[in-house]
Amino acid sequence: MTTPSLPILPTTVVGSYAIPAWLWAAYEKIEAGGFGAMDLAETENDAVETAIRDQERAGVDLISDGEMRRQGFIVSIFKYFRGLRPLEPRRKVGVLAYDGHVLYEPVERISAPDGLGTLKELDYLRQATTRPFKITLPGPLTLATQIRKGGPYRDRLEVAADLAPILNQELRTLAARGARNLQLDDVYQSFLMEPKRLVELYDRCFEGVAVERRFWHICFGTLEGFGFGERSYRPLFPAIASACADQLVLEFANREMAESGLWREFDCSKELGAGVLDLKNFYVESAELVARRIRRVLETVPAERVWINPDCGLARLPRYLAFAKLQALVAGTGQVRYELAGTEPGRTFFRPPPVAPGTSSDT
Ligand SMILES: [Zn+2]
Secondary structure, three states: OOOOOOOOOOEEOOOOOOOOHHHHHHHHHHHOOOOOHHHHHHHHHHHHHHHHHHHHHHOOOEEOOOOOOOOOOOHHHHHHOEEEEEEOOOOOOOOOOHHHOOEEEEEEEEEOOOOOOHHHHHHHHHHHOOOOEOEEEEOHHHHHOOEOOEOOEOOHHHHHHHHHHHHHHHHHHHHHOOOOEEEEEEEOOOOOOOHHHHHHHHHHHOOOOOOOEEEEEEEOOOEOOEOOOOOOOHHHOOHHHHOOOOEEEEEOHHHOOOOOOHHHHOOOOOEEEEEOOOOOOOOOOOHHHHHHHHHHHHOOOOHHHEEEEOOOOOOOOOHHHHHHHHHHHHHHHHHHHHHHOOOOOOHHHHOOOOOOOOOOOOO
């Protein structure tokens, strides 16, 4: 089975969706031991339904489950790993920052005998939506940034090398169960990551994984609006073009569309998932602004290879804002689709509702 046919410039998300107020409240109760297994399952399912319905209502073509079962981009993945000891965060007061995370210390070789929990996500999504969807996982080096060297590991690259086969097993199982679109997410830290090594690790994760589309989201971090490193994709080229990924999902909007010309410069044949929603910004883009950003990308990448998405996951936004931004994403994409089809932009999307017979005011 293949994904139902998608329009030109398919719209999608990066992964996570905004967490509703009631879910934040539930987290506190869950942490205090106030939820039973059924309470937890129902709450997670309700959260996933909220994320799915919002994406469907906004008109997103290829959706996700909002990563609503994860409680943070990578935090909950760690509960599946064996061989790690949590360390106290180095900062516990003040604003949340990269030094406020729990770090882990290896005490033996890392394993995940029960997988990483994504099969549950796949099974639920399949019965909850008729839209095509993707399942996402953090990449091995990104996971390794939360693990210190120690035990059997001399450095984080050795840790990442041991995480890659675990991710590979998870992706293989997802593919065998019918997942068609799989994605790894990496936070690019130019000072830490050797591009060639990053590509090798990505390819190792997807070894023998037969799916329709392999996505690779690489961003510069979005924790409380903060990045992690110099915000340039240039150091990744040309190495990145040889990865087995079908599509690179990158952030552009918050960098005012800088580097959208890299595709032409390096003759990159991959699809580009272009980030056109700035998530480090509290305003809602107009459809016109989204359309302008897309046109900028189309100056150097053929439309047949371009997908449209937010810069990153939406988990750090309030829900109303995430939803409004997704609506703008879809409307702006609609404008450009009409242009590509040779019709006037905007007219169909922004036509006022039809006036009922006999109530016209212009007679
Ligand atoms: Zn991201």
